[in-house]
Amino acid sequence: KLGVRSAAKDAYGVLSLTAQEQYLRWVASINLMEIAADDGSLPLFERQRRELETQNLPPLLRTQFLIHAGEGLSRFGDTIAASRLLNHAMDMAVSYGFNRLIFHAEEQLALLNAPRPVPAEKITPPELQPIASALSQLREELAST
Numbered sequence: 001k002l003g004v005r006s007a008a009k010d011a012y013g014v015l016s017l018t019a020q021e022q023y024l025r026w027v028a029s030i031n032l033m034e035i036a037a038d039d040g041s042l043p044l045f046e047r048q049r050r051e052l053e054t055q056n057l058p059p060l061l062r063t064q065f066l067i068h069a070g071e072g073l074s075r076f077g078d079t080i081a082a083s084r085l086l087n088h089a090m091d092m093a094v095s096y097g098f099n100r101l102i103f104h105a106e107e108q109l110a111l112l113n114a115p116r117p118v119p120a121e122k123i124t125p126p127e128l129q130p131i132a133s134a135l136s137q138l139r140e141e142l143a144s145t
Helices: 005-018 022-039 042-053 059-075 079-096 099-113 126-144
Strands: none
Touching: 005 022, 022 042, 022 059, 042 059, 059 079, 059 099, 079 099
């Protein structure tokens, strides 16, 4: 949240592997999963998610896991699985009285169900067209080598 993502990834990575208390390792792994989703790293996100989903997490951590897993799946385009996890998180948060997590799950479900705007076609301004063409040609040349 402070913008020092690489240091956070390093710290959570160390904690997830070396912390003596299982609870701390789980917290670090959940945070790594969240960072991976934010960074768009599907392989790291999936590795953390699959490892955590088989763990016997306490209710608070299970609820947090479900929310962050749902957010990540939504970012990666799996809205059906994201909805399922977020609804499960909502049920758990309500049953245990985790009010802050109820609001978080509600917010994520609302975002998931909100209509997504269709992106406008990107038009290169005329003054940047020569640069865009040169970059496109360079990319094609590199791809063919």
